[in-house]
Amino acid sequence: MSGRVSGPGGSESANKADPLLSQIPVRLAAPDISPWLNGGPLRGVQSFTGSEPGPHVAITALIHGNEIGGAILLDRWLREGLRPARGRLSLIFANIDAFARFDPNDPTQSRYLDEDMNRVWDPARLAAPMRSIEARRARELRPLIDTVDLLLDLHSMLWQRRALFITGVSDKARDLALKLGTPPLVVADEGHANGRRLVDYPRFSAPDSDKIGLLVEAGLHWEPSTIETMEAAATAMLRESGIMPEGWGKDFPPSEPPRLARVTRTVVAVSHRFGFLGPYCGGEVIPRRNTLIALDGEEEIRTPHDNCLLVMPSLRVMRGHTAVRLARFES
Ligand SMILES: [Zn+2]
Numbered sequence: 001m002s003g004r005v006s007g008p009g010g011s012e013s014a015n016k017a018d019p020l021l022s023q024i025p026v027r028l029a030a031p032d033i034s035p036w037l038n039g040g041p042l043r044g045v046q047s048f049t050g051s052e053p054g055p056h057v058a059i060t061a062l063i064h065g066n067e068i069g070g071a072i073l074l075d076r077w078l079r080e081g082l083r084p085a086r087g088r089l090s091l092i093f094a095n096i097d098a099f100a101r102f103d104p105n106d107p108t109q110s111r112y113l114d115e116d117m118n119r120v121w122d123p124a125r126l127a128a129p130m131r132s133i134e135a136r137r138a139r140e141l142r143p144l145i146d147t148v149d150l151l152l153d154l155h156s157m158l159w160q161r162r163a164l165f166i167t168g169v170s171d172k173a174r175d176l177a178l179k180l181g182t183p184p185l186v187v188a189d190e191g192h193a194n195g196r197r198l199v200d201y202p203r204f205s206a207p208d209s210d211k212i213g214l215l216v217e218a219g220l221h222w223e224p225s226t227i228e229t230m231e232a233a234a235t236a237m238l239r240e241s242g243i244m245p246e247g248w249g250k251d252f253p254p255s256e257p258p259r260l261a262r263v264t265r266t267v268v269a270v271s272h273r274f275g276f277l278g279p280y281c282g283g284e285v286i287p288r289r290n291t292l293i294a295l296d297g298e299e300e301i302r303t304p305h306d307n308c309l310l311v312m313p314s315l316r317v318m319r320g321h322t323a324v325r326l327a328r329f330e331s
Pocket of ligand 1: 063067
């Protein structure tokens, strides 16, 4: 087992005592979002209506309380007085209770308080009595989400620098992400075994729905470049929606042609001893099929096909959680 790069341990909720986590710098400062907590339709939601009819577009930040880049972008846009010309624009600070605990000296701890807010978006679950802070907040936001036509959910990553869109199962989300083109990598997947993400909520994921939910993983959690990637994606989405005034927004030329990768296998850790065999942090393409990339206890994890893209490996994975997604490029 000595060849493993990562050994047993907690998840992102591990703390600074973890030597691997303690090497991750925090180069962003958490914004003061207190001006945006009240005065909107819901706590932590600001919503603006244009003078002409149009779709309801929403941008969510802080579904994970420690992913502060999205909050920095929304705070800046709100201070600048961002307003739609048509339709409606809602800017949502989601898990504000977890965000309130953000500590740059222990930045992984505030991802959530009781449970991952991006695993609770199942209608049956949302309708049931709920005690977790995240499930209660999701239930509070749900009536607003139920009016959204187009959603962009801003996220960032602990290990992976290369940004990507995640579309879930929706062909419409896939097509939109490829059209936006920034970031150029688009990953279609089927979500997580342990709960639905916001983009998997049926309003966005049902085959007969014309609503679109798109998630962007914009780079490392606490790097300034991540905010720029979020702004590029959100600007492209807002322009495409048609709700903004003519000529609004900075130009972000695409860095390369967009590419679609479809997840072929979601690797869930079945043991307490999952470890990768190389210094993978995501975005790598493994050329040869059957390459050994990780050990899960005694089980070997191998690439199922040539040119296998590693999507968001977790170097600190708990049993029962997603360790990495493996994807194949499609033309
Ligand atoms: Zn996230």
